[in-house]
Amino acid sequence: MRIFTQFSEKIREINARYAKPKVEMSPAIKFSLTGLRIYLLVLVVLLLYKFITLIPAGN
Amino acid sequence: MDFFSTLYYRTKKVLKSLKMYLAIAGPGLVVMIADNDAGGITTYAATGAKYGYHLIWFLLLLIPVAYYVQEMTVRLGAVTKRGHAEAIFESFGAFWGWFSLLDLMVVDWLTLVTEFVGMTSALNIFGVPPWLTVAGVIGLMGIIVLNGRYWTWEKIALGFCLLNLVYVPAAFMVNPSVKEILGNGLIPNLPGGLNNDLFFLLMANIGTTIAPWMLFFQQSSVVDKGLHEKDIKMGKADTLFGAIITVFVAIFIVVVTGTLLHGVPIDDAATAARMLMNMNHFTGALLAIGLFDAGLLGAICISLASSWAFGEIFGWAHSLNTNVKQAPWFYASYFFTLITAGIVPLIPGAPLVLITLFVQVIAVTLLPAALVFLILLLNDKKTMGEYANTPMQNWITGGIVVAIIILSTMYGVSAIFPNLFK
Numbered sequence: 373m374r375i376f377t378q379f380s381e382k383i384r385e386i387n388a389r390y391a392k393p394k395v396e397m398s399p400a401i402k403f404s405l406t407g408l409r410i411y412l413l414v415l416v417v418l419l420l421y422k423f424i425t426l427i428p429a430g431n
Numbered sequence: 432m433d434f435f436s437t438l439y440y441r442t443k444k445v446l447k448s449l450k451m452y453l454a455i456a457g458p459g460l461v462v463m464i465a466d467n468d469a470g471g472i473t474t475y476a477a478t479g480a481k482y483g484y485h486l487i488w489f490l491l492l493l494i495p496v497a498y499y500v501q502e503m504t505v506r507l508g509a510v511t512k513r514g515h516a517e518a519i520f521e522s523f524g525a526f527w528g529w530f531s532l533l534d535l536m537v538v539d540w541l542t543l544v545t546e547f548v549g550m551t552s553a554l555n556i557f558g559v560p561p562w563l564t565v566a567g568v569i570g571l572m573g574i575i576v577l578n579g580r581y582w583t584w585e586k587i588a589l590g591f592c593l594l595n596l597v598y599v600p601a602a603f604m605v606n607p608s609v610k611e612i613l614g615n616g617l618i619p620n621l622p623g624g625l626n627n628d629l630f631f632l633l634m635a636n637i638g639t640t641i642a643p644w645m646l647f648f649q650q651s652s653v654v655d656k657g658l659h660e661k662d663i664k665m666g667k668a669d670t671l672f673g674a675i676i677t678v679f680v681a682i683f684i685v686v687v688t689g690t691l692l693h694g695v696p697i698d699d700a701a702t703a704a705r706m707l708m709n710m711n712h713f714t715g716a717l718l719a720i721g722l723f724d725a726g727l728l729g730a731i732c733i734s735l736a737s738s739w740a741f742g743e744i745f746g747w748a749h750s751l752n753t754n755v756k757q758a759p760w761f762y763a764s765y766f767f768t769l770i771t772a773g774i775v776p777l778i779p780g781a782p783l784v785l786i787t788l789f790v791q792v793i794a795v796t797l798l799p800a801a802l803v804f805l806i807l808l809l810n811d812k813k814t815m816g817e818y819a820n821t822p823m824q825n826w827i828t829g830g831i832v833v834a835i836i837i838l839s840t841m842y843g844v845s846a847i848f849p850n851l852f853k
Contacts, residue, residue, distance in 0.1 A: 386525065387525045390525040391525060395522040395523060408799070411799065
């Protein structure tokens, strides 16, 4: 139990340490990161769909 | 007299450069050759068996792709002295940092499973039971990392890289037609047109040539080795040399299966090795030995990529130059990843072929994210200074990323509409 508490404390510490991005958020970077979010969301959903439909088929 | 003094001077200069290269060489060569891992060997064997020599031109295109992507990690590591995970956390914040770390963890673990699948099936050809292969590999990898020196680890890894060249004599042993290789292989063509099968294989080839773990691995390796800005030139040469070797080894595998197994459906490299043994015993044996070596080399690097990344973020000691007492969590995460992945091929009925094929595709789908971060990091002039990307480098790497995003998206769409490219 103690190890989990320590672990969650460590994660909180990491989140606090890196809360603010160091790189200057220029419009180009903001655009890239937003595009990346959308891209990943769409592709992950598509791949999960493919994976889930393939497993029952036994391929 | 002038001639001899010039000759002496030039030879001395070349030897000095060679000595310098040998001191710096390692991260680029190891990461590139480890890239020809068990999954990679399966992909190349399947490519040759299905399309003969017709896709060799595509593999050649992957040399500059692999080089331009990986050389950025050399600059980033040498200038910032930080690993890739830490660089993403610091530059883009915790959200993207955790995303990259979890992405790395999932892809690495799945890839590690495929390495064990490759190694167990390769040694099974020689009658070695899978449990013994898994136990032996974990023991061997323990010995390799627990010596407490990066230098020793790297030289052992380079030794395994040399063994990757067994495909070269194997290709000569099958007497391929050079005329056909040059005629069919070097002219860009899409045999049978762009359909789902061809597309899947092209994606798998990209996925096995550039993978997210390679970015994390090479940057951490550059940092652990202690390379500085002055070493960047040699580090880049090391990466280029590695890119050329890795693609040439891939071509030799395609030549072997393209010559003897053209038209035969291949699910994995071990099946190809078994079939080849019936036709040409030594070629089949070399393919099996090469498959084991590829799996081992991949496992050595991939498990380290995750452990380095975790160490960077969690603040644990995370160097191969430390011992278990100094870096217990680094070694614990290393062995945890290794053992859990090693158990999977021993589970009866585990969908191993599906995992092997999907890991390549999942890796290439998540690759654009890693590449976008890499390009953004290399454009941070405040941190990178004179080593930031030039406009030309941005055009080249930007083009590569756009091409991969288009291919990934096309694959995603074809997943929902399977008949789209038929």
